[in-house]
Amino acid sequence: MRPAVALQYLLPHRLLSRLALYAANWRWRPWKDWLIGMVVRRFDVDMGEAAQPDTHAYPSFNAFFTRALKPGARVPDADPRALLMPADGRISQLGQIESGRIFQAKGQSYVTAELLGDTDAAAPFDDGWFATVYLAPRDYHRVHMPWTGTLRETLHVPGRIFSVAPFAVQAIPRLFARNERLVCHFDTDFGPMCLVMVGAVLVSGVETVWSGIEIPRYASRIVRKDWRGKGITIERFAEMARFNYGSTVIVLLPKAAITLDTSLQAEQAVRLGQRLGRVL
Numbered sequence: 001m002r003p004a005v006a007l008q009y010l011l012p013h014r015l016l017s018r019l020a021l022y023a024a025n026w027r028w029r030p031w032k033d034w035l036i037g038m039v040v041r042r043f044d045v046d047m048g049e050a051a052q053p054d055t056h057a058y059p060s061f062n063a064f065f066t067r068a069l070k071p072g073a074r075v076p077d078a079d080p081r082a083l084l085m086p087a088d089g090r091i092s093q094l095g096q097i098e099s100g101r102i103f104q105a106k107g108q109s110y111v112t113a114e115l116l117g118d119t120d121a122a123a124p125f126d127d128g129w130f131a132t133v134y135l136a137p138r139d140y141h142r143v144h145m146p147w148t149g150t151l152r153e154t155l156h157v158p159g160r161i162f163s164v165a166p167f168a169v170q171a172i173p174r175l176f177a178r179n180e181r182l183v184c185h186f187d188t189d190f191g192p193m194c195l196v197m198v199g200a201v202l203v204s205g206v207e208t209v210w211s212g213i214e215i216p217r218y219a220s221r222i223v224r225k226d227w228r229g230k231g232i233t234i235e236r237f238a239e240m241a242r243f244n245y246g247s248t249v250i251v252l253l254p255k256a257a258i259t260l261d262t263s264l265q266a267e268q269a270v271r272l273g274q275r276l277g278r279v280l
Helices: 004-010 013-025 029-043 061-066 111-114 120-124 165-171
Strands: 082-083 089-096 101-105 108-111 130-135 142-144 151-157 181-188 191-198 206-208 211-214 223-226 239-241 248-252 256-258 275-279
Touching: 004 165, 013 061, 029 061, 029 120, 089 101, 089 151, 101 130, 101 165, 108 111, 111 120, 111 191, 111 248, 120 191, 130 142, 130 256, 181 206, 181 239, 191 239
Parallel strands: none
Antiparallel strands: 082 275, 089 130, 101 108, 130 248, 142 239, 151 181, 151 223, 181 191, 191 248, 206 211, 206 239, 256 275
């Protein structure tokens, strides 16, 4: 086992993430300016796309990290039947869910029901489709709706907070089904759609547009919230959630209603709003 992988099992994930959360929200100007500047330089962040391009204007590192884009920086695919990519990033994997299992990396897969924390909720996605998108530190960290949906239920599923960087995804079995995550179920005009916001080491924060900060607190048991009848409908391409640090979003879709774009492949860089597939 590589030392970097072995370290993932040994690190005190939640302690480190709490310390990182404090550091990310510390408003002392020399600190936050240094940290923002370091990330912009190291990861070649394009501040020309940001609604606020002045890095010194952000009150904290987290405010910079969750920055909005200027109008027109991302646009949805022109085809009104196009299912949209939910985030900037890189495709980790995508394809068909086979025998209730989702492909993670060569030699690695995990059970859909384990990811969702609910066997019944996984059933509509049997033989359906999935897309796993990894958001690197340089990326825009807000997640948007692939299609218009009405929120039905969320599950905050407790777990580890392993890194979701490619080296960890390739080496740690069932990583996405083991990490802390927020499972968001939507009803759409083609059937159910699920977006899973997977936490990662260092902060692992998840915030939604309907209820604010969901993670942390870190969970010790599954926390289920019923949103039926609350009228929370989010339009195609509108923001639904954001990561307070880099992580991964997984989209699950039913088989009969969707086709994935055949030009997409693992490790491909993608942008919010481009075509993920098409609603039949």
